[in-house]
Amino acid sequence: MLPESVAKLGxxxxxxxxxxxxxxxxxxxxxxxxxxxxxxxxGEELLxxxxxxxxxxxxxxxxxxxxxSASADAVCDICRDNKRDGHMLCVVxxxxxxxxxxxxxxxxxRYFVLGKLLSPLEGIGPDDLPMMRLISRIREEGVTEVILAxxxxxxxxxxxxxxxxxxxxxxxxxxxxxxGVPHGGDLEYTDPITMSRALAGRQKL
Amino acid sequence: xxxxSLHVSELSxxxxxxxxxxxxxxGPRFTVLSxxxxxxxxxxxxALYVAxxxxxxxxxxxxxxxxxxSREGDDEAIxxxxxxxxxxxxxxxxxxxxxxxxxxxKIDDKRPASLAEYAVQSPVVVxxxxxxxxxxxASAERRRLLDRVALYSAPVALDxxxxxxxxxxxxxxxxxxxxxxxxxxGDWEALMAEHGAATCEHRRRAAEKLGARASKVFGxxxxxxxxxxVTYAPGGPxxxxxxRRVLAELRPADLRRxxxxxxxxxxxxxxxxxxAPSGRSAFSTLAAPxxxxxxxxxxxxxxxxxxxxxxxxxxxxxxxxxxxxxxxxILLLDDVSSELDRERTRAxxxxxxxxxxxxxxxxxxxxxxxxxxxxxRVDYTVCDGVLSALVDG
Numbered sequence: 176m177l178p179e180s181v182a183k184l185g186x187x188x189x190x191x192x193x194x195x196x197x198x199x200x201x202x203x204x205x206x207x208x209x210x211x212x213x214x215x216x217x218g219e220e221l222l223x224x225x226x227x228x229x230x231x232x233x234x235x236x237x238x239x240x241x242x243x244s245a246s247a248d249a250v251c252d253i254c255r256d257n258k259r260d261g262h263m264l265c266v267v268x269x270x271x272x273x274x275x276x277x278x279x280x281x282x283x284x285r286y287f288v289l290g291k292l293l294s295p296l297e298g299i300g301p302d303d304l305p306m307m308r309l310i311s312r313i314r315e316e317g318v319t320e321v322i323l324a325x326x327x328x329x330x331x332x333x334x335x336x337x338x339x340x341x342x343x344x345x346x347x348x349x350x351x352x353x354x355g356v357p358h359g360g361d362l363e364y365t366d367p368i369t370m371s372r373a374l375a376g377r378q379k380l
Numbered sequence: 381x382x383x384x385s386l387h388v389s390e391l392s393x394x395x396x397x398x399x400x401x402x403x404x405x406x407g408p409r410f411t412v413l414s415x416x417x418x419x420x421x422x423x424x425x426x427a428l429y430v431a432x433x434x435x436x437x438x439x440x441x442x443x444x445x446x447x448x449x450s451r452e453g454d455d456e457a458i459x460x461x462x463x464x465x466x467x468x469x470x471x472x473x474x475x476x477x478x479x480x481x482x483x484x485x486k487i488d489d490k491r492p493a494s495l496a497e498y499a500v501q502s503p504v505v506v507x508x509x510x511x512x513x514x515x516x517x518a519s520a521e522r523r524r525l526l527d528r529v530a531l532y533s534a535p536v537a538l539d540x541x542x543x544x545x546x547x548x549x550x551x552x553x554x555x556x557x558x559x560x561x562x563x564x565x566g567d568w569e570a571l572m573a574e575h576g577a578a579t580c581e582h583r584r585r586a587a588e589k590l591g592a593r594a595s596k597v598f599g600x601x602x603x604x605x606x607x608x609x610v611t612y613a614p615g616g617p618x619x620x621x622x623x624r625r626v627l628a629e630l631r632p633a634d635l636r637r638x639x640x641x642x643x644x645x646x647x648x649x650x651x652x653x654x655x656a657p658s659g660r661s662a663f664s665t666l667a668a669p670x671x672x673x674x675x676x677x678x679x680x681x682x683x684x685x686x687x688x689x690x691x692x693x694x695x696x697x698x699x700x701x702x703x704x705x706x707x708x709x710i711l712l713l714d715d716v717s718s719e720l721d722r723e724r725t726r727a728x729x730x731x732x733x734x735x736x737x738x739x740x741x742x743x744x745x746x747x748x749x750x751x752x753x754x755x756x757r758v759d760y761t762v763c764d765g766v767l768s769a770l771v772d773g
Contacts, residue, residue: 293550294550295551295557295568296549298557300554329543329546329547329550330550332571333550333564333567333568336567336570336571337567340566340567366494367496368494368496368535368536368539371534371536
């Protein structure tokens with residue numbers, strides 16, 4: 176029913192997270208019926224995306240490449256920010272997690288994105304983690320505290336245990352983010368699993 | 381705690397196995413589904429079970445539940461089952477939608493916090509002929525029984541077990557691919573120990589509750605002079621540190637075996653029966669010192685005794701999860717009378733009548749169901765996935 180190009184673009188949109196076939200079709204029809212300039216700008220931006228945005232060479236966060244520089248390397252805003260506390264390093268699994276922590280506005284230190292978690296079932300072992308990069312960064316920048324902010328999944332927990340042990344010989348403070356009840360809510364509405372983790376991770380007053 | 385009423389008034393299924401046609405209206409007490417073999421009677425029970433728990437009692441592969449013919453290569457096929465539940469007078473709609481590899485659950489169009497939370501909303505207990513293996517067969521069926529009961533007293537039990545299983549598989553994979561000296565083995569073992577110990581605790585508590593009730597029921601329906609004892613038989617150390625130590629020690633053995641030798645994945649429920657000393661009823665032995673001769677039921681009990689043991693365990697499950705939720709569980713009986721002799725069938729139905737909960741049962745011979753056709757009983761025939769009401773003749 177749909178022209179081939181429309182169907183093809185729809186299929187591509189529907190591969191994006193949270194976009195189903197119906198929404199994908201709406202996007203295509205919207206682009207077709209709107210100002211062609213929108214499609215053109217969108218297309219140009221997409222073409223440039225991977226060339227302009229690179230993983231930060233220091234932390235793995237997203238970084239905009241310097242257009243005037245010949246080097247393909249890029250350093251992100253957080254790593255360049257002099258006001259950040261260079262002694263504190265927060266280790267996360269994915270860039271998404273970095274953004275979630277950054278949104279809180281309470282993290283004063285810098286980050287290190289692992290890019291993956293230990294997951295033997297998916298063939299990911301310790302050799303696949305960027306340990307050399309992490310350790311040399313800790314040494315070079317004089318980091319004194321590492322916060323392990325991998326997710327509370329089994330793979331995330333295993334990765335945290337592994338990192339804690341590997342970083343042990345460096346003699347720095349290593350901590351793990353807490354898991355517990357959401358702020359501002361009634362305890363009554365907290366789901367039992369979150370509640371039981373909050374109980375297990377209780378703190379002395 | 382007062383026992384609240386619970387029943388399903390209507391069940392609809394779309395794209396689910398061979399089921400077709402109008403939603404099924406259920407009686408608040410007995411609904412009898414009859415029909416020849418292979419027509420879809422069990423599919424109806426399964427659809428209701430899936431709607432209330434998001435799981436099947438026949439298979440762990442969700443894709444098998446999608447309508448026949450739509451499975452192969454069709455990633456868009458969706459099966460939806462929906463139950464109208466009435467608890468203590470207030471209605472709710474529970475919906476489970478299945479698509480290849482995905483499942484979506486809703487209660488009145490809202491998504492619950494977890495599948496565990498969903499699964500304990502409307503307690504349902506199924507009893508099918510395969511469950512005779514509860515007493516005679518391998519331990520997996522008995523572990524599942526423990527986990528079902530544990531789930532009702534602590535929804536986190538399911539989470540602990542899932543995490544234990546994940547860590548166990550990861551450790552085995554590490555052993556197989558990188559050997560007994562791999563640097564992250566200890567981390568996976570630490571997680572196995574933490575979640576394994578939690579799983580043991582949940583199961584031990586479940587076994588204690590279940591065992592006390594099952595022994596009591598067995599005293600009533602089993603052979604005179606016989607007592608049944610049901611106890612938790614852990615498949616490894618129950619304490620985290622000890623389990624961790626044992627796992628580290630058994631790495632070479634576990635590598636050779638291809639799976640872990642110790643741990644809650646090898647738990648069992650030990651069933652032993654004993655002849656009571658003469659002059660005492662089977663009942664009194666429960667509180668009294670243990671009788672002289674204890675025998676594991678596997679290998680020593682007769683066919684009839686096995687059936688009485690299974691019935692006792694199921695009755696205990698019904699009572700325990702009913703007590704945990706404060707409602708009478710809904711019972712699904714799949715062709716049970718085909719496996720029971722006349723006497724035990726009669727005992728079963730008198731038990732069911734005393735239960736006062738909702739019961740759905742399937743049979744190839746409706747005339748053998750010992751429940752009078754009345755306001756209490758609704759009859760349907762199932763033919764090629766279509767249900768039709770049976771006019772009372």
